[in-house]
Amino acid sequence: KQEVTQIPAALSVPEGENLVLNCSFTDSAIYNLQWFRQDPGKGLTSLLLIQSSQREQTSGRLNASLDKSSGRSTLYIAASQPGDSATYLCAVSDSNYQLIWGAGTKLIIKP
Amino acid sequence: DTAVSQTPKYLVTQMGNDKSIKCEQNLGHDTMYWYKQDSKKFLKIMFSYNNKELIINETVPNRFSPKSPDKAHLNLHINSLELGDSAVYFCASSHPGLTKNIQYFGAGTRLSVL
Numbered sequence: 401k402q403e404v405t406q407i408p409a410a411l412s413v414p415e416g417e418n419l420v421l422n423c424s425f426t427d428s429a430i431y432n433l434q435w436f437r438q439d440p441g442k443g444l445t446s447l448l449l450i451q452s453s454q455r456e457q458t459s460g461r462l463n464a465s466l467d468k469s470s471g472r473s474t475l476y477i478a479a480s481q482p483g484d485s486a487t488y489l490c491a492v493s494d495s496n497y498q499l500i501w502g503a504g505t506k507l508i509i510k511p
Numbered sequence: 512d513t514a515v516s517q518t519p520k521y522l523v524t525q526m527g528n529d530k531s532i533k534c535e536q537n538l539g540h541d542t543m544y545w546y547k548q549d550s551k552k553f554l555k556i557m558f559s560y561n562n563k564e565l566i567i568n569e570t571v572p573n574r575f576s577p578k579s580p581d582k583a584h585l586n587l588h589i590n591s592l593e594l595g596d597s598a599v600y601f602c603a604s605s606h607p608g609l610t611k612n613i614q615y616f617g618a619g620t621r622l623s624v625l
Binding site: 502 | 555601
């Protein structure tokens, strides 16, 4: 049974720092992996999607990597800003498009 | 122009009541989902419909009944609400062929059962 783990559960860093969020999954037979952002009172926003055949995806200051064989993904955020404060969720998808979610990392960027 | 909209945003009700949460998407997607986010922040899929047909039905109490009148709507009806039903419920939609399975989520409905 697929399990997704995110470490750390919470992270607080000063503005401007680069940071890495980690996601691990137990079954490497995934279809794709997504990183989401969750803001209080708002829906989840898909940030990056990496297909199983890809190793990384970039969008602006965000870079997500995927190492399927080791069951790991990282989300790198460059030059963090207070507006980046949110909960970041990792989810893997099987071939039936069913998402299995991690519990998230709550990120606080201090001005 | 909200892509996936859920109503209501907040729902406070007594144990034993019956309630419904509505979801609509204007993205032209074929597939819609209901997720439950528990107190530990894990999201767990409950149901998925593709073109009004049920394709995923995880182990949830049969007090929960999804209804899809058309592919743009997926409503969730809950009978005989229990304290443990308190959670945030998210609706989502996707069109795997066009958007590579990116799911677009509603803002969530926070259900509190007293």
